[in-house]
Amino acid sequence: MYPDSYRYAKQVEVILGATPSQANAAALKAYCDTTASQRTRIGRWVPLVESETDHDKRAARCIDQYANAGDLTTTDPRYQAIFTTRPGYPLVATPFVAAFGIADGMRILGCILACGGGILTYAALRLWRIRATAAAAGQVLYLLSPLGWWALQALGEGLVSASILGAMIGIAAIRRGHLRGGLVTMGCAWIALGITRYSTLLLAAAGIAVGCVAIAIWVDRADPGRRRAMFAAAALSATATVATVLAMPIFGLPGSSVTLQDTFTRHFADPLVPDPWYRLAALNYHFWPKWISAPGTSWLLVGCALAGAAALFRWRRDLAWIAVALFGVGAAHIAAHPLPGEAERLGLLMWTPVVFGLAVALHALTCRLHLSMTLSISEPSHDGAHRSGADR
Numbered sequence: 001m002y003p004d005s006y007r008y009a010k011q012v013e014v015i016l017g018a019t020p021s022q023a024n025a026a027a028l029k030a031y032c033d034t035t036a037s038q039r040t041r042i043g044r045w046v047p048l049v050e051s052e053t054d055h056d057k058r059a060a061r062c063i064d065q066y067a068n069a070g071d072l073t074t075t076d077p078r079y080q081a082i083f084t085t086r087p088g089y090p091l092v093a094t095p096f097v098a099a100f101g102i103a104d105g106m107r108i109l110g111c112i113l114a115c116g117g118g119i120l121t122y123a124a125l126r127l128w129r130i131r132a133t134a135a136a137a138g139q140v141l142y143l144l145s146p147l148g149w150w151a152l153q154a155l156g157e158g159l160v161s162a163s164i165l166g167a168m169i170g171i172a173a174i175r176r177g178h179l180r181g182g183l184v185t186m187g188c189a190w191i192a193l194g195i196t197r198y199s200t201l202l203l204a205a206a207g208i209a210v211g212c213v214a215i216a217i218w219v220d221r222a223d224p225g226r227r228r229a230m231f232a233a234a235a236l237s238a239t240a241t242v243a244t245v246l247a248m249p250i251f252g253l254p255g256s257s258v259t260l261q262d263t264f265t266r267h268f269a270d271p272l273v274p275d276p277w278y279r280l281a282a283l284n285y286h287f288w289p290k291w292i293s294a295p296g297t298s299w300l301l302v303g304c305a306l307a308g309a310a311a312l313f314r315w316r317r318d319l320a321w322i323a324v325a326l327f328g329v330g331a332a333h334i335a336a337h338p339l340p341g342e343a344e345r346l347g348l349l350m351w352t353p354v355v356f357g358l359a360v361a362l363h364a365l366t367c368r369l370h371l372s373m374t375l376s377i378s379e380p381s382h383d384g385a386h387r388s389g390a391d392r
Contacts, residue, residue: 003072005106005154006031007083011090012097024070030102031072032062076268078258085253088196089156106154113158114151118143120165121355127172128319128356130363138359145351146297146344156196157348163193164349167208167237168322174229175318182229183236190240198253202244203329204349209237211325219318256336263337280336287338298343301350308357315364319356326352 001009006027013023036059066072073079096105121142125135142148151158166189174182194201212234220226248255260276262268273279291298305327312320330349337346 001031001034001103001106001154003031004083006072007080008090008093008154008156009097009102009106011084011087012094012102015090015094016098025067026102028063028066029059032059032066034103035059035062074267074269078254079262079267081252081254082259082262085251086156086195086197088159088192091195092159093154110152110154110158113162114143114148117148117151117158117161117165120162120169124165124168124172125356125359127169127176128316130359131366133366134359134363137362138355141355141358145355147348147351147355150345150348155345157345159196160193160200161348163189163196164204164326164352165189166192167204171208171212171233171322174233175226179229179232183232186233186236187240190237194240194244198244198248199259200329200333202241203332204326205237205240205244207325207329207332208322209234209241211321212237214321214325215318219321259336263339280338283338284335287334287340291334291340291343301347301354304354304358305350308353308355308361311357311361311364312353316360319360320353323353323356326350 009027009030010020010023013026014020018026036055069075071080093106093109096109099105100108118139122135122139125138126132130138147161151161167186170182170184170186170189172182173185190201190205193204212230216227216230216234220230247253257276260280261272264273264276264279265271292302309320309324309327312323326349330347330352333346333349334343
C-alpha cells in the first residue's frame with residue numbers, strides 16, 4: 001500500500017460505517033503491516049533473514065509513529081480535499097474491502113482491474129479491426145507495461161486506464177457506424193473518469209476532442225457522414241472538459257492552484273508561495289532534459305512510442321491521432337508535477353502509442369505474411385502444367 005492507498009482505505013472504512021478515528025486506525029494498520037511485509041520480503045534476499053518478530057516490531061513502530069497524527073502527511077483540509085473529492089476508487093473498492101479486508105481486498109481489486117484493462121485493450125483493438133493474434137499481443141503489452149503494473153496497485157490508476165480504454169472503444173464503435181452506442185459508451189467512460197479523477201478527465205477529454213477533430217479533417221475528409229460522426233465525438237469530449245471546468249468552482253474541487261501550492265509548500269507545511277506557475281515552469285525547464293537524457297525507462301518509452309506512432313500513421317491513421325493525443329495527455333500530467341519519483345505513474349498514458357502501435361505493426365506484418373503465403377499457394381507450377389482443383 002502507498003500513502004495514497006492508505007487515504008483511499010480511510011474513505012472505504014467510512015463508507016462501511018466506521019467513525020473517522022476507527023477508519024484511520026484500520027487503514028493505518030493495513031498500511032504499516034503491508035509496508036513492513038514488503039521490507040521483510042526484500043530483506044530475505046540478503047544473507048540476514050528477518051524474522052516475523054522483526055516484522056511485527058517494525059509494523060508496531062509505524063503505527064506508533066502515525067497513530068496520533070491523523071494522516072501520514074498532514075491533516076490540512078486543503079491536502080485532504082485532493083483525495084476526498086475523488087470517490088471513484090474507494091466506491092469500487094468498498095465491496096472488496098468489506099469481503100476480504102483492506103489489504104487483501106485492494107490486492108484482489110488490483111488483479112481484477114489489471115486483467116480488465118487487458119481485456120478492454122483486446123476489445124478496443126478488435127473494434128479497430130485488428131487481427132485477433134495482434135490484439136492479443138496488444139493485451140500482453142498492456143499487462144507487461146507500466147499501464148498493467150500500476151493497475152495492479154491499490155490506487156486509482158487501474159480505473160483511470162479502464163475509463164480511457166472505454167472512451168477508445170466508444171470511438172471505435174463510432175468508426176464502425178454505431179454512432180449512438182459509441183457516444184453512450186464515451187459518455188459513460190467520461191463520467192467514470194470524472195468520478196475517479198476529474199483532473200485527468202479535464203485533460204483526457206480535451207485531448208480526445210482534438211484527436212477526433214484531426215480524424216475528421218485529415219482522415220475522413222472524403223466521407224461527410226464519418227466526418228459528422230467524429231465531430232459529434234469531439235463535441236461530446238469537449239463538453240466533458242467544459243463541464244469539468246464549470247464543476248470545479250461550483251463543488252469546491254481543488255484546482256491547479258491548490259495542487260501547485262501543495263507541491264511547493266511541502267504539503268502546506270510552509271507558507272504559500274506567490275509565484276507557483278513560475279516555479280512550475282522552472283521545474284519543467286530542469287526536469288525534461290534530465291528525464292530525456294537519463295538512460296532507462298525514459299529511453300525505452302520514447303523509442304517504443306516513436307515506433308508505435310510511426311506504425312499507426314503508416315497503417316491506422318485514425319487510431320494514430322487518438323494514441324498521440326493520449327501521449328500528449330500523459331506528458332501534460334508529468335509537466336503539471338515534474339517530479340522524478342512520480343513521472344512513471346503520472347505519465348502512464350504515454351504508453352498508449354506503444355501498446356496500440358506495436359499491435360498494429362504486428363497486424364500489418366501478419367496480414368502481409370498471410371497474403372504472401374496465399375499468393376504462393378495459388379501460383380501455377382513453373383512447368384506451366386495445369387492442375388485440377390483436387391491437385392491444388
